[in-house]
Amino acid sequence: MSLTISNLTVAIPQCAIIRNVSLSLQKGELVGLIGANGAGKSTLLKAILGIGGGQDKNQSGLVRLDGQDIAKLSPRARARRIAYLPQEHRVEWNLSVRDVVALGRFAHQSWLGNPSASCVKIIDDCMARTETTSLATRSFSVLSGGEKARVLLARAMAGQTPFLLADEPVAALDPLHQLQVMTLLRQSAQNGQGVLAVIHDLTLAMRYMDRVLLMNRGEIIAQGPPQQVLTKENLASAFGITPLAGQHQGEDWLIPWKKSDE
Amino acid sequence: MNEPNKTRPYGLLLGALALAVFLAALLSLSMGPAAIGFGDFWRAVFEGALDMPALIAREIRIPRMILAAAIGASLGLSGAAMQGLLRNPLAEPGVIGVSGAAALGAVIALYTGLSAAFALALPFMAMLGAVLAMGFLYILARRQPLSGLILAGVALASLSGALTALVLNLSPNPFAVYEIMFWMMGSLSDRSMVHVFLGLPFMVIGWVILLISARNLDALSLGEETALSLGVNLKRSRALVIFGTALSVGAAVAVSGVIGFIGLVVPHILRPFVGHRPARLLPVSALGGALLLLLADIFVRLLTPGTELKLGVVTALIGAPFFLWLVLRQRNGGPS
Numbered sequence A: 001m002s003l004t005i006s007n008l009t010v011a012i013p014q015c016a017i018i019r020n021v022s023l024s025l026q027k028g029e030l031v032g033l034i035g036a037n038g039a040g041k042s043t044l045l046k047a048i049l050g051i052g053g054g055q056d057k058n059q060s061g062l063v064r065l066d067g068q069d070i071a072k073l074s075p076r077a078r079a080r081r082i083a084y085l086p087q088e089h090r091v092e093w094n095l096s097v098r099d100v101v102a103l104g105r106f107a108h109q110s111w112l113g114n115p116s117a118s119c120v121k122i123i124d125d126c127m128a129r130t131e132t133t134s135l136a137t138r139s140f141s142v143l144s145g146g147e148k149a150r151v152l153l154a155r156a157m158a159g160q161t162p163f164l165l166a167d168e169p170v171a172a173l174d175p176l177h178q179l180q181v182m183t184l185l186r187q188s189a190q191n192g193q194g195v196l197a198v199i200h201d202l203t204l205a206m207r208y209m210d211r212v213l214l215m216n217r218g219e220i221i222a223q224g225p226p227q228q229v230l231t232k233e234n235l236a237s238a239f240g241i242t243p244l245a246g247q248h249q250g251e252d253w254l255i256p257w258k259k260s261d262e
Numbered sequence B: 001m002n003e004p005n006k007t008r009p010y011g012l013l014l015g016a017l018a019l020a021v022f023l024a025a026l027l028s029l030s031m032g033p034a035a036i037g038f039g040d041f042w043r044a045v046f047e048g049a050l051d052m053p054a055l056i057a058r059e060i061r062i063p064r065m066i067l068a069a070a071i072g073a074s075l076g077l078s079g080a081a082m083q084g085l086l087r088n089p090l091a092e093p094g095v096i097g098v099s100g101a102a103a104l105g106a107v108i109a110l111y112t113g114l115s116a117a118f119a120l121a122l123p124f125m126a127m128l129g130a131v132l133a134m135g136f137l138y139i140l141a142r143r144q145p146l147s148g149l150i151l152a153g154v155a156l157a158s159l160s161g162a163l164t165a166l167v168l169n170l171s172p173n174p175f176a177v178y179e180i181m182f183w184m185m186g187s188l189s190d191r192s193m194v195h196v197f198l199g200l201p202f203m204v205i206g207w208v209i210l211l212i213s214a215r216n217l218d219a220l221s222l223g224e225e226t227a228l229s230l231g232v233n234l235k236r237s238r239a240l241v242i243f244g245t246a247l248s249v250g251a252a253v254a255v256s257g258v259i260g261f262i263g264l265v266v267p268h269i270l271r272p273f274v275g276h277r278p279a280r281l282l283p284v285s286a287l288g289g290a291l292l293l294l295l296a297d298i299f300v301r302l303l304t305p306g307t308e309l310k311l312g313v314v315t316a317l318i319g320a321p322f323f324l325w326l327v328l329r330q331r332n333g334g335p336s
Helices: A041-049 A075-083 A096-108 A117-129 A145-158 A175-190 A202-208 A232-239 B003-030 B038-047 B052-085 B098-112 B121-143 B146-170 B174-184 B193-220 B224-229 B234-256 B260-276 B279-303 B313-332
Strands: A002-012 A016-027 A028-033 A059-067 A084-085 A163-166 A194-198 A209-216 A219-224 A241-248 A251-259
Touching: A016 A041, A016 A075, A016 A096, A016 A219, A028 A096, A028 A175, A028 A202, A041 A084, A041 A163, A041 B193, A041 B224, A075 B038, A075 B052, A084 B224, A096 A117, A096 A145, A096 B193, A117 A145, A117 B003, A145 A163, A145 B038, A175 A194, A175 A202, A202 A251, A209 A232, A209 B121, A219 A232, A251 B038, A251 B098, B003 B038, B003 B052, B003 B260, B003 B279, B038 B052, B038 B193, B052 B098, B052 B146, B052 B193, B052 B234, B052 B260, B098 B121, B098 B146, B098 B174, B098 B234, B121 B146, B121 B193, B121 B234, B146 B174, B146 B234, B193 B224, B193 B234, B193 B279, B224 B234, B260 B279
Parallel strands: A028 A194, A028 A209, A084 A163, A163 A194
Antiparallel strands: A002 A016, A002 A059, A209 A219, A241 A251
């Protein structure tokens, strides 16, 4: 099963914010989407789902799921195949953590919305994996940023979709939970999910991603295994930085060190 | 594992509210200057008796009880739905301007003397006002984002208010002004079964539409984009909530005049009891609204028999300070 995007372009008046992007995501791989702020990463994720539609946004190109045009799927059918984890950690009302996670089963539930036994089990499981079980009855709004991030990840995982598009899943997390969430995404990929995740941490991208896509000004300027994409030249043109790189126990690490022109 | 424990109190809450509505309805039936017994109601409804007690039961008490319950339910339900749609606890059914437009229609009927010539002209004109406002909103709902739609609703409400004021201003006859002012305060006295037949079907259709779209409101609490990603058809559910609100509230205003605060206060009070879940709030708010309006209508008849206080005045008089207290308490104490 694969998600194929061909010639995707998103334009607002007088400006293309995604230019002719083509990529594919296979089940079972963890792919990183890397690029400077404003490069179009979030817009790309939303455009794949077809949910970024503002009034004056124009989108062209084709997104196919196993060869089938995604625009022809019902919203519900699409939601059962692709989950989306937004960048913002916003939940209205004082919903409990468990109710938030349960919303991940939204597209699988009947009109009455009472979760079946199997749904309940999936929700429990996702909360256990993200270490949010102890928060279940707490109100989402009082959680810390890192806790919110994990709860929302559990929500996105609860859909058990073949694909997951995650917008900065580790952005608000402390170092331990960054590693934990990356491991979770890794596991999800090993269990067969195709995961596309926006990520800023170069070392995490290096260590955990099967592939990375490097975006700059609405275009993908390089893609492939992290070692081949996150080169000095590419990082200079995408971010304007010079990294510091090395190896530890056979694994690469990479941190931003200084501006390229310094 | 939490879920079954949570659904049980919800069922209990629904049951308790339903029981309270039932008891309030019985109490409402018993209220009035004439002593009417259960037997009279039985004969009025099932035997079509024509004696005085049966007539009072059939023509006065029963329609008044039905209208209080139905209008209260419409206001509570649509208030909860609007708050869920707009994700704003200050939203209320009037915010989309339909009740203002309905009131304007009624005021025009009173001003032109149409309602004097033909008694049902008033609710008909009010329904017409509501329908026109609804059509306007429907066209907008397909093109505008939500914020634009709400601003249009607010503009519609103030335009209706301004036109109503204009009618009052131009009215040469002080009695007409008096009548208009009184009608606008909202009341359920002197309503008959005809009003029930006129208003109830629209209200019921509105309820069904709102309850169908309830589930999507839960998804909306994660924000519009996430709701879309979860498979919600945002445009359609937005149109449904507005349409359902317009139908039920338009019909309610047409029959009773403007009754404030129920749509705002009832969802606000009940929200903590349903774990703040927008979808679950809808059915309980309908029952809560019915209960509150039945009680307010009983209170009105109890307090000042004869020269009745207007129902809308009472709901606002009790509702506004109560709401203020609620808001202040939340500020000081628990999580907001």
